Amino acid sequence: MRATRRGCAAQNAPSAERKSGGGAFALAAECTIADAESLKTGLAKLLKHSSVVTLDISAVQRIDTAGLQVIATFIRERESHGRKVQWRGAAPAVSTATELLGLSAVLKLPTPTAQAVETAP
Numbered sequence: 697m698r699a700t701r702r703g704c705a706a707q708n709a710p711s712a713e714r715k716s717g718g719g720a721f722a723l724a725a726e727c728t729i730a731d732a733e734s735l736k737t738g739l740a741k742l743l744k745h746s747s748v749v750t751l752d753i754s755a756v757q758r759i760d761t762a763g764l765q766v767i768a769t770f771i772r773e774r775e776s777h778g779r780k781v782q783w784r785g786a787a788p789a790v791s792t793a794t795e796l797l798g799l800s801a802v803l804k805l806p807t808p809t810a811q812a813v814e815t816a817p
Contacts, residue, residue, distance in 0.1 A: 719745040720784075722752040727763030735763060739770040749774065754785025759793050768802045 719742040727735055742749045751767070771781050783806055794803050 719747065719749040720752060721749065722754075723756050723767075725755050725757045727756055727759040727767075729760060729762035732762040732766050735766045736770075739766065743770065743773060744777075745779070748780045748782055750782050750784050752784040753787040753790050756787035756790050759787075759789050761793075761797060764790075764793055764797060764799055764803070768799055771803060 721738060721742055723735070724731060774781055783804075791805060794800055794805055
């Protein structure tokens with residue numbers, strides 16, 4: 697574990713996991729400039745993954761421009777090679793920052809209504 701600016705251990709560090717032939721990546725609670733390098737490294741492992749990659753944002757509590765830039769670059773790179781990215785979970789911090797920075801078209805986050813439909817049984 698690494699120490700954060702607040703002196704607490706970062707237990708929710710970005711992690712890549714593979715499930716049922718697909719790629720999944722859970723973002724940490726904080727995705728800021730201090731975490732950008734580890735976020736970039738984790739996403740890079742899934743850049744050439746042949747099937748859909750799922751980004752789980754449910755734990756994200758704080759994100760800044762650097763974090764969004766890393767994610768946007770990852771999505772653009774995958775899409776330029778015909779590879780898809782989908783979202784899991786919801787994080788008001790991500791939605792708000794995405795709208796404020798005008799990245800909605802790039803990130804293609806589902807709307808809260810679409811998320812509710814996706815998670816309905």
